[in-house]
Amino acid sequence: MCGIIGVVGEGSHAKQLTDGLRRLEYRGYDSAGLVVTFSDGEMQRRRVANGKNSLSELELETSEISSESIVSGIGHTRWATHGRPSLPNAHPHLDCSERLAVIQNGIVENYAELKVELIEKGHIFSSETDTEVISHLLEDEMRTGVTLLEAVKRSALRMRGAMSFVALSLDAVGELVGFKRMAPMIIGTNGDQWFIASDIPAILDQATSFFHLEDDSVASITKSGVEVFAKDGSRSEMTEFVVDWTLDSAEKAGYEDFMSKEIFEQPGALRDTLAGRLRGSGEIEFDETSISNDDLARINKVFIVACGTSFHAGMVAKYAIEHWTKMPVELDISSEFRYRDPVVDERTLVVAVSQSGETLDTLAALHEAKNLGAQTIAVCNVVGSSMARLADSVLYTRAGPEVGVAATKTHTAQIGALLLLALKLSRIKGQLFPSEIDGLYQELIEIPSKIEEVLDKWDSIRSVAQTFSERERFYFIGRHVGFPVALEGALKLKEISYLPAEGYPAGELKHGPIAMLDKNAVVIAMASKTRLFEKIVSNIEEVRARDSAVIVIGNSGSESVIREGEYFIEVPQVHPLLAPLVDVVPLQIFAYHMARIHGEDVDRPRNLAKTVTVE
Ligand code: F6R
Numbered sequence: 001m002c003g004i005i006g007v008v009g010e011g012s013h014a015k016q017l018t019d020g021l022r023r024l025e026y027r028g029y030d031s032a033g034l035v036v037t038f039s040d041g042e043m044q045r046r047r048v049a050n051g052k053n054s055l056s057e058l059e060l061e062t063s064e065i066s067s068e069s070i071v072s073g074i075g076h077t078r079w080a081t082h083g084r085p086s087l088p089n090a091h092p093h094l095d096c097s098e099r100l101a102v103i104q105n106g107i108v109e110n111y112a113e114l115k116v117e118l119i120e121k122g123h124i125f126s127s128e129t130d131t132e133v134i135s136h137l138l139e140d141e142m143r144t145g146v147t148l149l150e151a152v153k154r155s156a157l158r159m160r161g162a163m164s165f166v167a168l169s170l171d172a173v174g175e176l177v178g179f180k181r182m183a184p185m186i187i188g189t190n191g192d193q194w195f196i197a198s199d200i201p202a203i204l205d206q207a208t209s210f211f212h213l214e215d216d217s218v219a220s221i222t223k224s225g226v227e228v229f230a231k232d233g234s235r236s237e238m239t240e241f242v243v244d245w246t247l248d249s250a251e252k253a254g255y256e257d258f259m260s261k262e263i264f265e266q267p268g269a270l271r272d273t274l275a276g277r278l279r280g281s282g283e284i285e286f287d288e289t290s291i292s293n294d295d296l297a298r299i300n301k302v303f304i305v306a307c308g309t310s311f312h313a314g315m316v317a318k319y320a321i322e323h324w325t326k327m328p329v330e331l332d333i334s335s336e337f338r339y340r341d342p343v344v345d346e347r348t349l350v351v352a353v354s355q356s357g358e359t360l361d362t363l364a365a366l367h368e369a370k371n372l373g374a375q376t377i378a379v380c381n382v383v384g385s386s387m388a389r390l391a392d393s394v395l396y397t398r399a400g401p402e403v404g405v406a407a408t409k410t411h412t413a414q415i416g417a418l419l420l421l422a423l424k425l426s427r428i429k430g431q432l433f434p435s436e437i438d439g440l441y442q443e444l445i446e447i448p449s450k451i452e453e454v455l456d457k458w459d460s461i462r463s464v465a466q467t468f469s470e471r472e473r474f475y476f477i478g479r480h481v482g483f484p485v486a487l488e489g490a491l492k493l494k495e496i497s498y499l500p501a502e503g504y505p506a507g508e509l510k511h512g513p514i515a516m517l518d519k520n521a522v523v524i525a526m527a528s529k530t531r532l533f534e535k536i537v538s539n540i541e542e543v544r545a546r547d548s549a550v551i552v553i554g555n556s557g558s559e560s561v562i563r564e565g566e567y568f569i570e571v572p573q574v575h576p577l578l579a580p581l582v583d584v585v586p587l588q589i590f591a592y593h594m595a596r597i598h599g600e601d602v603d604r605p606r607n608l609a610k611t612v613t614v615e
Helices: 014-027 051-062 111-120 131-143 148-158 258-264 266-274 293-298 308-325 360-371 386-390 409-428 434-445 447-455 458-467 482-497 506-511 533-544 579-597
Strands: 003-009 031-038 043-048 070-078 100-106 163-169 176-181 186-189 193-197 209-212 217-222 225-229 239-241 301-306 329-333 348-354 375-380 393-396 473-478 501-505 521-527 549-554 567-570
Touching: 003 014, 003 100, 003 163, 003 176, 003 217, 014 031, 014 051, 014 070, 014 193, 031 051, 043 051, 070 100, 070 163, 100 131, 111 131, 131 148, 131 163, 148 163, 148 176, 148 217, 176 193, 193 217, 258 266, 258 579, 266 409, 266 434, 266 447, 293 409, 301 308, 301 360, 308 329, 308 348, 308 409, 308 482, 348 360, 348 409, 360 375, 360 386, 375 386, 375 409, 393 409, 409 434, 409 579, 434 447, 447 579, 458 567, 458 579, 473 482, 473 506, 473 533, 482 501, 482 506, 482 521, 482 579, 501 506, 506 533, 521 533, 521 579, 533 549, 549 579
Parallel strands: 301 329, 301 348, 348 375, 375 393, 473 501, 473 521, 521 549, 549 567
Antiparallel strands: 003 070, 003 193, 031 043, 031 070, 100 163, 163 176, 176 217, 186 193, 186 209, 209 239, 217 225
């Protein structure tokens, strides 16, 4: 949700900003822009608002700027919240004197009242954005004679909402001032230069050391280093963290797009996520924890909170935790959890599942869970992300950076991590013997090779997608853990190909959705061999009777369930609770091909951003 980058120090140049924005583009691509300042006290701004072409055009325009004597710069890629995608609304935003520039990720919730106040004072606005309020607010403070740093400190106290922003001013050449509150922002350095950015990939090839900022911190960054201040104005510290992602992992490495690369990276991502977690018979370890096994033994309920694809991984975990621990598991969409009265106390374990670890709704739900006294654990992919730091314990998925907006490898890695959590809880609750846990762990670590077998079907799944590419509607049905897989299949298809797609529990079809079935619909049925196989076969019959096309995802030996003109995609048979790890892969591939056949950009679907840091 908007990507921001800033650089300051010897040899800074504008290409560092556009290169960084390239790696942040998954956060939004409604417009792109930058400002650079020169040692003689001049500044130049470039902005482009041309959808997905914005960054390429900005790169072209920026190439004309001489790198000589640039001392600092800020760049932004936008996902529009306040104000439609347009040039006037593109960041950076200037103040009236055009001596100060701001980029923001997040929302200034009280921007309207601040804007009225600033207009009354004579400030002239040239955009509809909330961000421009920050520029004028800073200008207003600086008119009283304070420094840029002091202006940011004072203005931050007046603004409500989750946001991170960076400002620079010609009255403070060579300084960037950043503010972070509930929206991601990290700092990096290579010794000569300092960087500030929304996410690690933006500066992965430039920085050698990386630091976190706490919420409500203000950071003044110059070529000599960083000074950080807490909300009360006192000096505070940044925390260094280790990044073991390689640059390669953030590049396409010969693939046509990130999404196909990341689909193929799934066996490795899952292997890394599972590796070395079993320490001693039946003992699964978290990465970081302040919750003891005794504390976990007192837990009598689990609550999983997540959004989107992460929610679907959480749903698989619900089935596994209930089955293996006999504890009740509640599951909630994060944005619902925080605004109702969830029944949570100190005997509840709240599990926040999030690839980015920054999704605002899930982060807020985690805060709420902590306020209610729950024990908390974060399952995140981004090391040191806000949720990872907030939760009492962390279980990392080790999927590496995921750049494609549609989550793929992090989804299967999340399911893997959550199944480990389920096994850990079952051990603590004494529901499974250590030898049973060891056996299930062994089955888990064999899953990556089963996923490889599905990846081999890449071309044949493309033919299936081609066959149905003109159909109007797609329904994914499944039972038990096949239901979250169906939901995920539908989400993948709609988010990258924009085709109407829904996921349903197969047994629910007859309670309404069946009315939508006709010859223009395709039904994709998750039919792995489980005790519910015959029931799903009956549901397939119901579909057939309504003339809809049928695609069955099933195991060897079940091919006979299909009739002439229908399609069977074989997936290896595995333990029923582990099946989502394998069964979701053909659906990802199907969605990918369908989007490509329709000429869509799979890495940058319209209206979406990968990390959603607004409510
Ligand atoms: C779908 C997708 C989104 C995310 C959701 C949560 O492909 O990527 O639905 O799963 O925005 O994001 P995280 O996992 O970062 O909290």
